[in-house]
Amino acid sequence: MSIQHHPDEQAFTAGSASEPAELAYSLPAPGVIDFTHTFVPEEARGQGQADELARAGLAYARQQHLKVRTSCEFMQAFVQRHQQEYQDILA
Numbered sequence: 001m002s003i004q005h006h007p008d009e010q011a012f013t014a015g016s017a018s019e020p021a022e023l024a025y026s027l028p029a030p031g032v033i034d035f036t037h038t039f040v041p042e043e044a045r046g047q048g049q050a051d052e053l054a055r056a057g058l059a060y061a062r063q064q065h066l067k068v069r070t071s072c073e074f075m076q077a078f079v080q081r082h083q084q085e086y087q088d089i090l091a
Helices: 049-063 073-081 084-088
Strands: 003-006 012-016 021-029 033-037 065-071
Touching: 003 021, 003 033, 003 049, 012 049, 021 049, 033 049, 033 073, 049 073, 065 073, 065 084, 073 084
Parallel strands: 033 065
Antiparallel strands: 003 012, 012 021, 021 033
């Protein structure tokens, strides 16, 4: 699955160009990224796109030395399921 990062739109996208899955974020403070919204089109749900977007977003946060907030319910649950892997970057 190809994931694209669109820093100007503060989003990661995957899947169809006409209706992509999306992980949106904001940068509310220096050194902090807040994942605010996850969307996967209905016909693409259950195929792991949201998980792949979450991994890409969290990898980006780690590479950029950003602390992570999770306003998005999906991202909160994802980080809780993988707490040991991401504990070091949580705000």
